[in-house]
Amino acid sequence: MEIIRVEGVAKSYGKHQVHKDLTLSIKRGECFTLLGPSGCGKTVLLRLIAGFETPDTGKIFIDNTVVTDPAGGIDISPDRRGLGIVFQDYAVWPHMTVFDNVGYPLKIAKRPKNELRDRVMETIEMVGMGGLERRLPSELSGGQQQRVALARALVANPSVMILDEPLSNLDANLREEMRFEIKELQRKLNITVLYVTHDQEIALAISDRLAIMDEEGRIRQTGNPWEIFERSADPFVFNFMGIANFVPVRRDGEAYLVGNGEQLIPWEPPKGDAPEWVAGFRPSDVQIAQQGTGLRGTVKRANFLGAVMDYLIEVDGAHLRTSIETHEAISKGLMFKEGETCVINFRDLLWFNAESLKEVVKQ
Amino acid sequence: MSSITQKSRFGVAQVILFLSVAILVIVVAVPVLLILFNAFWVNGEFNIKDVYKIISEPQTYQALINSLIIACVTTIGSTIVGTFFAWLVTRTDLPYKGFMKAMFLVPFMLPSFIGALAWKMLLSPNAGFINKFFIDNFGFDGPIFNIYSYLGISLVEVMYLFPFVFIQVCGALERMDPTLEESARISGAGLFTITRKITIPLVLPSILSGSLLIMLYSMAHFGTVAVLGIENGIFNIPTLIYERIHQSGGSFDAIRTGTVLATVLIITAAFIIWLQGKVLGKGHYQIIGGKSFRPMELKLRALRVPLLIFCLVYIAFTIVLPTAVIFLVGGLKTYGLPFTWENLSLSNYKYILFEYNVTKDAIWNSVTLGLSAAVITMFAGVMISYVIVKMKVRGKRILEFLGMLPFSVPGSVIALGVILAWSGQFGINLYNTVWIILVAYIARYMAFSLKANSAALEQVHDSLVEASRACGATMWQSLKDIVLPLVRPGMLAAFFLIFLPSLRELTVSIMLYSPTTRTIGVAIYTLNEDGETVVSAALAGIALIIIIVGQMLINRFTRKVGV
Numbered sequence: 001m002e003i004i005r006v007e008g009v010a011k012s013y014g015k016h017q018v019h020k021d022l023t024l025s026i027k028r029g030e031c032f033t034l035l036g037p038s039g040c041g042k043t044v045l046l047r048l049i050a051g052f053e054t055p056d057t058g059k060i061f062i063d064n065t066v067v068t069d070p071a072g073g074i075d076i077s078p079d080r081r082g083l084g085i086v087f088q089d090y091a092v093w094p095h096m097t098v099f100d101n102v103g104y105p106l107k108i109a110k111r112p113k114n115e116l117r118d119r120v121m122e123t124i125e126m127v128g129m130g131g132l133e134r135r136l137p138s139e140l141s142g143g144q145q146q147r148v149a150l151a152r153a154l155v156a157n158p159s160v161m162i163l164d165e166p167l168s169n170l171d172a173n174l175r176e177e178m179r180f181e182i183k184e185l186q187r188k189l190n191i192t193v194l195y196v197t198h199d200q201e202i203a204l205a206i207s208d209r210l211a212i213m214d215e216e217g218r219i220r221q222t223g224n225p226w227e228i229f230e231r232s233a234d235p236f237v238f239n240f241m242g243i244a245n246f247v248p249v250r251r252d253g254e255a256y257l258v259g260n261g262e263q264l265i266p267w268e269p270p271k272g273d274a275p276e277w278v279a280g281f282r283p284s285d286v287q288i289a290q291q292g293t294g295l296r297g298t299v300k301r302a303n304f305l306g307a308v309m310d311y312l313i314e315v316d317g318a319h320l321r322t323s324i325e326t327h328e329a330i331s332k333g334l335m336f337k338e339g340e341t342c343v344i345n346f347r348d349l350l351w352f353n354a355e356s357l358k359e360v361v362k363q
Numbered sequence: 364m365s366s367i368t369q370k371s372r373f374g375v376a377q378v379i380l381f382l383s384v385a386i387l388v389i390v391v392a393v394p395v396l397l398i399l400f401n402a403f404w405v406n407g408e409f410n411i412k413d414v415y416k417i418i419s420e421p422q423t424y425q426a427l428i429n430s431l432i433i434a435c436v437t438t439i440g441s442t443i444v445g446t447f448f449a450w451l452v453t454r455t456d457l458p459y460k461g462f463m464k465a466m467f468l469v470p471f472m473l474p475s476f477i478g479a480l481a482w483k484m485l486l487s488p489n490a491g492f493i494n495k496f497f498i499d500n501f502g503f504d505g506p507i508f509n510i511y512s513y514l515g516i517s518l519v520e521v522m523y524l525f526p527f528v529f530i531q532v533c534g535a536l537e538r539m540d541p542t543l544e545e546s547a548r549i550s551g552a553g554l555f556t557i558t559r560k561i562t563i564p565l566v567l568p569s570i571l572s573g574s575l576l577i578m579l580y581s582m583a584h585f586g587t588v589a590v591l592g593i594e595n596g597i598f599n600i601p602t603l604i605y606e607r608i609h610q611s612g613g614s615f616d617a618i619r620t621g622t623v624l625a626t627v628l629i630i631t632a633a634f635i636i637w638l639q640g641k642v643l644g645k646g647h648y649q650i651i652g653g654k655s656f657r658p659m660e661l662k663l664r665a666l667r668v669p670l671l672i673f674c675l676v677y678i679a680f681t682i683v684l685p686t687a688v689i690f691l692v693g694g695l696k697t698y699g700l701p702f703t704w705e706n707l708s709l710s711n712y713k714y715i716l717f718e719y720n721v722t723k724d725a726i727w728n729s730v731t732l733g734l735s736a737a738v739i740t741m742f743a744g745v746m747i748s749y750v751i752v753k754m755k756v757r758g759k760r761i762l763e764f765l766g767m768l769p770f771s772v773p774g775s776v777i778a779l780g781v782i783l784a785w786s787g788q789f790g791i792n793l794y795n796t797v798w799i800i801l802v803a804y805i806a807r808y809m810a811f812s813l814k815a816n817s818a819a820l821e822q823v824h825d826s827l828v829e830a831s832r833a834c835g836a837t838m839w840q841s842l843k844d845i846v847l848p849l850v851r852p853g854m855l856a857a858f859f860l861i862f863l864p865s866l867r868e869l870t871v872s873i874m875l876y877s878p879t880t881r882t883i884g885v886a887i888y889t890l891n892e893d894g895e896t897v898v899s900a901a902l903a904g905i906a907l908i909i910i911i912v913g914q915m916l917i918n919r920f921t922r923k924v925g926v
Contacts, residue, residue: 050829050833051832052829052832077832077837077838078829078832078833079832079833079834079835079836079837080835081833082835083833084833085829085830085833087826087829087830088826089824089826091824091826091827091829091830092830093827093830093831093845093849094849095848095849104831104834104836104844105834105835108834108835108836108840109835149830152830152834153833156834156835
């Protein structure tokens with residue numbers, strides 16, 4: 001039940017290749033996020049889907065209808081794709097009232113006056129802007145303008161709503177509030193949402209599924225938030241989703257040794273017989289102790305950050321970060337000083353091959 | 364999904380691009396090309412020897428030199444005057460700075476040839492009021508200053524052109540981040556060192572760009588030289604083109620001399636524009652931010668009052684005095700009578716407004732020409748600017764180049780080019796009709812329209828249009844509902860920027876008028892040439908009133924919409 005399908009799309013501007021052979025599909029009714037660092041081409045992909053740009057090759061389907069196929073001479077203009085779009089800079093028309101902004105898609109569709117008024121008022125209520133319909137955009141705050149943009153995208157009941165970094169111009173509190181509202185609207189109206197952002201926190205919070213894109217415009221992994229965060233396919237994704245530790249591990253016969261020392265890694269060995277590996281884990285996946293079994297390391301730096309203690313630990317030439325809640329550290333006697341030794345174990349750990357780490361370090 | 368339907372293959376973009384290119388080619392490019400063609404091709408052959416011969420004729424050669432001398436003196440004078448006053452009103456504690464700044468901008472809207480007429484009345488060697496006053500009362504043997512001279516012409520031009528430098532330098536000094544100077548001061552630099560090492564280098568691009576603008580304007584300037592120079596045999600390039608074509612009634616030789624001289628103007632103008640681009644493109648401007656700061660002010664102390672008096676005298680002498688003379692002479696029964704109550708009346712004004720056909724026609728012609736040119740150029744300008752600023756179509760480069768042309772083609776060149784293009788060689792003969800003047804006005808003022816409209820369009824972010832496309836609006840609907848309402852202030856600005864100057868236009872209309880198609884400028888000039896000084900002055904007075912009222916209306920309007 002896919003509603004949007006991008007098939008082998010390539011796009012370049014002059015010599016700069018943004019996408020090549022990109023394939024992606026979005027299911028009906030889901031909230032799908034396209035997540036990637038700035039400048040990775042996610043907005044270009046969105047514009048290709050919306051019809052503001054034409055790909056060099058490849059096809060795009062919306063609802064099983066080809067909307068873009070340069071080889072077949074098909075390029076349906078944006079106004080005929082039936083999408084609702086919310087732009088990063090709101091793009092609320094400054095010369096029209098809230099009512100006229102929201103009502104514009106219906107006016108263009110030549111809906112009867114009564115129906116138009118009812119539907120516009122309903123949508124304005126829905127985004128929490130009731131009573132402000134006579135205002136001009138200049139009389140609204142950034143968050144309110146964003147709501148107008150949202151209402152305008154929703155008013156004509158589009159099958160897909162596309163949002164391009166819609167929250168990046170808002171302050172932190174408002175951003176959090178809006179992201180819940182967007183998710184809530186999507187659930188209530190049961191529409192498909194394609195959300196584009198570089199903010200992994202928002203992506204994890206609102207998506208049913210997400211795709212991670214790298215700087216070269218390639219999709220590295222597609223999956224639900226939990227899979228992406230916990231079972232990252234490669235170091236790039238793992239690193240992008242949060243603070244990441246990468247520790248080199250080498251194989252010596254059947255033994256897997258950390259850094260340049262002789263300590264065995266206290267975790268199941270990787271599948272495969274490559275000699276060089278990388279263990280990836282989050283600071284929160286590290287269990288630190290005074291003594292016992294596990295890796296022996298030295299605390300190189302101890303930072304008190306209020307609610308948490310942040311440690312940088314060296315294990316045989318490899319460095320890793322961990323954090324522990326302050327009250328837990330005090331109650332369990334885990335307030336280390338710089339230079340003290342400690343023992344660490346893992347709650348979770350992912351194996352990556354050593355080659356794949358190089359590009360992350362390079363970046 | 365029912366809302367997805369096949370795209371119609373109607374290329375709106377191509378239609379708009381084609382129209383835009385066509386307008387610029389017909390109105391601007393063809394006349395310029397015809398000038399170049401006529402200058403270098405004789406009887407179907409490329410002929411550079413003739414060009415050389417024409418340039419080396421004593422009279423043409425002298426005109427080139429004169430243009431250069433007058434332009435250089437004017438530029439240097441205007442730069443000094445403009446920079447000095449700009450510094451005074453932005454960086455010192457001079458009293459009444461706001462009023463001073465407004466007054467220094469007044470010459471911008473006054474037509475310089477009317478100013479030249481006033482100065483002719485004041486300082487012509489024998490009859491000028493000031494000269495006569497000194498001869499009669501202080502026993503001078505001759506005039507204290509002869510305005511019919513290089514220096515006289517240049518000084519009058521300085522009075523009307525220095526605002527170009529003034530406005531640019533004021534802007535730069537106001538926008539300059541004062542911390543740049545403050546940090547120099549903290550480092551122990553004295554005020555003189557700061558000015559020399561920090562302030563002047565930072566505003567130098569603005570000074571230079573204003574100076575180059577004046578150079579460009581002065582090289583191709585017709586009015587002042589025509590009024591003050593011709594009597595003493597001082598011609599510059601535009602006046603010589605006019606003189607030759609006017610006297611010979613458009614003979615082949617005259618046209619050819621004209622095209623060669625015009626070619627020199629085109630090349631000079633292109634060079635100056637290029638130089639200005641270099642000066643401005645150097646990135647100096649990045650230090651000057653967009654925000655307005657409170658700049659450091661120099662305490663003038665003992666010089667405060669003397670400098671205030673100096674400014675007031677300057678304003679009285681260069682703005683109030685000439686304007687008063689125009690109105691007073693316009694009220695005289697006969698030129699030469701003393702200014703007493705018995706000799707002054709409003710009858711001349713009544714005569715030119717209600718009885719005299721020449722002036723009545725001129726006012727009517729100027730108003731209708733100005734209105735039509737403003738409306739047409741406004742719409743053409745918004746369309747062309749739209750392609751240049753917003754559209755991504757192939758062939759846009761050509762348009763960008765063509766769009767630059769109107770900025771660099773002087774009025775007399777346009778007039779000559781229009782004569783070549785529209786006198787019947789290509790099947791359409793507009794010569795001696797009002798239409799040829801209209802075509803020339805459109806070409807002459809296209810630059811203003813492009814500038815105002817591009818600026819307005821830059822403000823309309825692309826996503827506003829994309830949002831409406833995503834809402835289901837076609838390209839046309841988006842243009843109509845979103846773009847046009849948002850650029851309306853820019854279009855109105857363009858309208859006034861064209862309408863007002865066209866009311867006082869002289870350079871182009873003087874080359875193209877026929878007895879029935881005089882404009883206000885032409886009527887003032889020719890009446891003065893025919894010795895009808897008082898009638899000419901009265902008409903000039905009326906023109907001044909129209910211009911000042913119009914300017915006030917614009918100021919009010921633009922403040923309201925916040926352009």
